[in-house]
Amino acid sequence: MEDKITVAHVQLSSCxxxxxxxxxxxxxxxxxxxxxxxxxxxxxxxxxxxxxADVILVEGAVCLEDHHAxxxxxxxxxxxxxxxxxxxxxxLGCITRFAKGGQMPKPVQGSFSSLTEIIRCDMAIPxxxxxxxxxxxxxxxxxxxxxxxxxxxxxxxxxxxxxxGCDLIINVVNKSLCMGCGICSASCxxxxxEMVDGRPVVSPQLCVKCGVCSFQCPRIEI
Amino acid sequence: MDPLGxxxxxxxxxxxxxxxxxxxxxxxxVSAVFIYGLENNILDGVIVxxxxxxxxxxxxxxxxxxxxxxxxxTKYTVSPNLSVLKSAIREYACEKVGVVGTPCQILSLRKALxxxxxxxxxxxxxxxxxxxxxxxxxxxxxMRIIVEELCGVRIEDVVKMDIGxxxxxxxxxxxxxxxxxxxxxxxxxxxxxxxxxxxxxxLADISTGSVGSPDGWSTVIIRNERGxxxxxxxxxxxxxxxxxxxxxxxxxxxxxxxxLVKKEKNMKEIEHRKELGLPVPPxxxx
Numbered sequence: 001m002e003d004k005i006t007v008a009h010v011q012l013s014s015c016x017x018x019x020x021x022x023x024x025x026x027x028x029x030x031x032x033x034x035x036x037x038x039x040x041x042x043x044x045x046x047x048x049x050x051x052x053a054d055v056i057l058v059e060g061a062v063c064l065e066d067h068h069a070x071x072x073x074x075x076x077x078x079x080x081x082x083x084x085x086x087x088x089x090x091x092l093g094c095i096t097r098f099a100k101g102g103q104m105p106k107p108v109q110g111s112f113s114s115l116t117e118i119i120r121c122d123m124a125i126p127x128x129x130x131x132x133x134x135x136x137x138x139x140x141x142x143x144x145x146x147x148x149x150x151x152x153x154x155x156x157x158x159x160x161x162x163x164x165g166c167d168l169i170i171n172v173v174n175k176s177l178c179m180g181c182g183i184c185s186a187s188c189x190x191x192x193x194e195m196v197d198g199r200p201v202v203s204p205q206l207c208v209k210c211g212v213c214s215f216q217c218p219r220i221e222i
Numbered sequence: 223m224d225p226l227g228x229x230x231x232x233x234x235x236x237x238x239x240x241x242x243x244x245x246x247x248x249x250x251x252v253s254a255v256f257i258y259g260l261e262n263n264i265l266d267g268v269i270v271x272x273x274x275x276x277x278x279x280x281x282x283x284x285x286x287x288x289x290x291x292x293x294x295x296t297k298y299t300v301s302p303n304l305s306v307l308k309s310a311i312r313e314y315a316c317e318k319v320g321v322v323g324t325p326c327q328i329l330s331l332r333k334a335l336x337x338x339x340x341x342x343x344x345x346x347x348x349x350x351x352x353x354x355x356x357x358x359x360x361x362x363x364x365m366r367i368i369v370e371e372l373c374g375v376r377i378e379d380v381v382k383m384d385i386g387x388x389x390x391x392x393x394x395x396x397x398x399x400x401x402x403x404x405x406x407x408x409x410x411x412x413x414x415x416x417x418x419x420x421x422x423x424x425l426a427d428i429s430t431g432s433v434g435s436p437d438g439w440s441t442v443i444i445r446n447e448r449g450x451x452x453x454x455x456x457x458x459x460x461x462x463x464x465x466x467x468x469x470x471x472x473x474x475x476x477x478x479x480x481x482l483v484k485k486e487k488n489m490k491e492i493e494h495r496k497e498l499g500l501p502v503p504p505x506x507x508x
Contacts, residue, residue: 131341137338149336181330183304183305183307186306189340198362
């Protein structure tokens with residue numbers, strides 16, 4: 001057990017979709033469980049206290065009206081050697097950017113920030129959710145210490161992007177870098193991007209600000 | 223570094239199927255490879271660029287040889303082929319997908335295969351990447367101006383377009399052939415092509431294009447084992463006929479020269495953009 005890395009999974013304000021995405025790797029998930037030492041994951045196991053861990057995967061945004069959430073965020077930073085903001089809510093805010101409170105049963109809870117805004121994260125992964133294969137790729141790279149593979153995610157943790165479809169327009173189309181490959185359109189989980197005359201047109205009604213389209217764009221250096 | 227990227231071998235080849243030869247651009251390699259793949263259960267869906275009225279390109283998931291044939295031939299404008307990638311896997315439920323694309327599209331797909339953030343269960347279903355040689359592309363209206371204003375042909379009457387011998391050629395359904403010098407078409411190129419340094423789709427499994435081979439034949443760059451296996455089988459089973467590549471000035475020499483021209487010219491543009499403080503794409507195929 002000693003040479004296995006210890007991994008914790010912590011959930012803040014999220015739908016659990018990122019964890020489900022990891023489990024969606026089926027038998028490969030068993031390989032993952034065999035090659036790591038999972039020390040905390042409320043959905044899958046009975047452990048009450050967040051222990052110290054080599055890697056803490058955090059999914060979800062931080063609710064500022066919930067002091068418990070803020071404490072968990074700080075605890076995560078203290079206990080984790082490498083803190084990974086897993087998925088768009090933790091990395092960028094995603095759907096929680098649209099929250100404004102006034103809903104039952106907690107009408108006062110209306111301010112959500114991405115984890116990257118609250119604590120320093122070592123890595124951030126966009127996507128709603130990130131695909132099973134991608135999460136697997138990151139965990140495998142963490143086990144092997146493959147820094148080359150992890151580089152984009154380390155950079156993503158400190159980049160200040162809007163994580164909106166607008167990023168594509170401002171950083172790629174407006175900068176005469178878009179050549180119309182269409183990968184952004186295919187990657188969008190809500191089909192908010194239509195290719196018109198070889199360029200992306202983003203529907204602001206459908207975009208959930210998950211950041212996938214611009215991460216997937218080959219013309220942006222991440 | 224080799225201006226053609228890394229590869230195992232280069233040959234000249236053409237399809238043997240008359241249906242392909244009737245509709246294809248040069249040697250019909252892309253159509254032949256995809257039809258071979260579909261007929262022999264190596265592929266069950268291929269992403270191609272079809273066209274609608276007025277030569278408007280439409281990315282399409284083809285699952286039968288007939289659909290591949292319908293989409294044969296080059297479109298000199300942007301077809302966002304990768305936009306149907308997820309649809310091929312989800313809606314069409316394809317498990318062995320072939321994709322044809324320009325060098326930038328192949329690069330984009332390789333990135334998605336390495337970092338499939340938004341692509342659940344896609345990586346193991348993309349089985350073959352076929353790249354086409356590309357110097358630059360035209361936005362749809364740019365292409366239309368070349369055809370209608372520079373060549374004086376109504377877009378509805380066009381059956382084929384081609385680039386070769388320093389000219390842009392337009393063939394009409396009345397049998398007319400019009401052409402215009404490439405010098406005149408340069409202003410209608412999309413500017414994002416000028417920061418691309420990949421002429422031969424260096425990250426594909428197989429790359430193909432007309433340059434380097436006689437009329438009616440295509441140059442085929444076989445880049446890895448996957449590409450080699452499929453091309454060898456196609457030759458063995460009579461889907462393709464091959465001839466050795468002309469190693470001389472008008473064969474491999476010309477291909478290498480054009481690949482190098484694109485690299486050097488567009489590296490200058492990249493440097494120029496840097497001087498202006500404009501963003502540039504990540505350096506992958508410089």
